[in-house]
Amino acid sequence: MLAGAERRQPLWLPGDVALLSSLNLVAAALLVAAAWATTATDDLSLRVAWVNLGVVGLLVAGAGNVLWLLAGRRAIGERRAELLVAPSEVGADDDATAPTRALATMAAPPDRLVSVARATLFHRDDCPLVQGKPVTAGIRSRHERAGRRPCGVCLP
Ligand SMILES: [Zn+2]
Structure with a gap:
């Protein structure tokens, strides 16, 4: 059995939170700028260029959220691996046969x-x-x- 909640770490590290926040802020800024600039001009080619900038903003937001989810998925996988080879189930030793004994x-x-x-x-x-x-x-x-x-x- 795991030691309990005191041993748990958050799924996302502060760096993951900072990356998600900054990419979403950049994306929001790009979308607001694109929306404002698109309505401020009558030139169709300029509007298309600003809409393209908005699409870049959506891609930045998507990338940030995908990275966030992948970090959480990785942390869950690590926790699952810890559960499968919990040290208290196989003894405190960490010799090479411990994972095999745990699975057996x-x-x-x-x-x-x-x-x-x-x-x-x-x-x-x-x-x-x-x-x-x-x-x-x-x-x-x-x-x-x-x-x-x-x-x-x-x-x-
Ligand atoms: Zn079970």
Whole structure:
């Protein structure tokens, strides 16, 4: 089990927030400038040029938001990897066989399958996602009849 909330870091680092904010500010400035300049002229070729600047603003905003989402996705992937090889599950040692032992432990047939009320997944009772939550135990077929699917982290 993970140490808890005190070990968690935010999904996005301050640099990610700064990048998102600055790219969206640049994009907003480009869009406002393009909108203002487009209405201020009657020359069609100039209007097209200003609309092109607005499109550049939209592309900048899109790039900033895609980078933001990719940073969050990367952080989630790292957390998921930590869950699969939690040090407390395999001991505090960090030798090369620890990940293999962790996966072997998780692949073993589960003794007890549990679910949280109104949840769509069922878990091994030692799954980090249900630790500290009120759970209901049952066999696999009972969970499946209730419409629950196996957890992707503990792989029951
Ligand atoms: Zn689970």
